[in-house]
Amino acid sequence: MFATGFGMLAPAMTEERKGDKITTRAEDYPQWYQDVVREADLAEPAKVVKGCMVIKPYGYAIWEKIQRELDTRFKATGHQNAYFPLLVPQSFITREAQHVEGFAPELAVVTHAGGEKLEEPYVIRPTSETIIGHFFSKWVSSWRDLPLLVNQWANVMRWELRTRLFLRTTEFLWQEGHTAHATHDEALAEVRRMLDIYGAFAESVMAMPVIRGIKTASERFAGAVETFCIEAFMQDGKALQAGTSHDLGQNFGKAFDVKFQSESGALEYVWQTSWGVSTRLVGGLVMTHSDDAGLVLPPRLAPIHAVIIPIYKNPDERTRVLEACERLAKALGDIDLAQDGARQRDWLTVQIDDRDLRPGAKFYHWERRGVPIRIELGPKDLEKGQVCLKMRVDTPAATGKQFVPEAELVATARARLLAYQDALLLAAAERMNTRTVQLDNWDEFLATFAGENSTFAWCHWDGSAATEAAIKAETKATIRCVPLPGQGPAPAPGRCIKSGAPSPQRVLIAKAY
């Protein structure tokens, strides 16, 4: 499948404004992020609705690719999609003590409908554990009904005080998996399995390396027994919680009376899990790979893999060049990027930019949108039977403009895209690794997190909430997670960086989005 007329993906020239420069990262990182999102045409603040955003077609196309990849993985592990109501009876939220406490401050509540005041207000779901708990209790009665594995793609609302496009908005899109199991061990295995899926997805599809770990009590999901997470390293040294997987224990089972009769005949509460990732991932994608020239996308998530720019001086040349462009697009469109063993094909999407603009303007246009490959085709190339190929970001394997014989284009393009995907992951991992430090001295810690500074720091912590709060109060840095085996430095005892008390292992500390 090839495409040359993707109206939705080809933003009109109205967005092309000379002077709309992208602030450099060194100059002002938050401004750079906003500029990149705007210039890549990913989203814009809704303005008329406080704290909300409009995800524009190009940005939504990236989210759809994320959805497709994850949904395939969820289905492959036995989950089924379902959909639960947006509105949740207020009394449901208050059923689980920790849950209410955590979410009460950010709830939007519907008090009137049909011109009348409601007997019981509804809250707009901030997450769906409660209403799903209610239905699980109706659906589960026997051990034969377990495990129950469902997922929902939905929007949720949390009344945020301060918002940033994709990273934190009042309404956002996500996926929330909810499962019920007969034993705690089985539930825990599910929690870990989904965390593994998130981690593998982040690294192999988003090319975004992550640290897998467990949240401290203060950062734990309201109502969970344990929260597992993946934390990603942003270019400014801050951490982004990119996905979470919760062991809910029997907390919601008890609150919503989700019971089953076991094989031995005993009546028991189910063990539940929930796990989710959101459109925040798009923000993480931006802050992982993009540069001062704009968005950079890994091929596996790029809505457009290659753009072909025709070069011509007169109508006759235009006709001949465009004809050749169509030929190239058709050939490239037959490339399947899917890895061995993938369940579905992943055809290359190609676009010919035949707008009446000068080539240079088109180069900048697509560069800002992060299209991985640019192909220039002009009269000189036609004569020589070659095409000019350039990757959005230089990699050791491919630097600057390269000329390849037309006959080799398809093979070259495929190889370059696959190498590019790997190169982005490698570059991101190197950035994270070289900027990750081990700190053992409080003064050093203060210097590391002075002002807006942040990086990934492995430090000893005495395990107390008081120390954790003190670190946060003094530096704004927080404990992102206690690493899982294989993540971070090998566990070894030491002394807490703040209190000096004994500590069994180092934890990951950074400022966070």
Next chain:
RNA sequence: CGGGGCGUAGCGCAGUCUGGUAGCGCGUUCGGUUCGGGACCGAAAGGUCGGAGGUUCAAAUCCUCUCGCCCCGACCA
């Protein structure tokens, strides 16, 4: 909710102090010349100056009230 700032053309702004024909840049439309890293020339369209009230011969400008937004401090995928 406390402190600071701002509402004038699609976007960014000037004009407000000192009332007197509503302007500039970018973008948009049309025509032409251009086209291997952000083109140029010519013409044109586009604004009840956030809203309401008041002062005045006359208000974007002065006064009163009001609405909305942004930034900074207490929460979070």
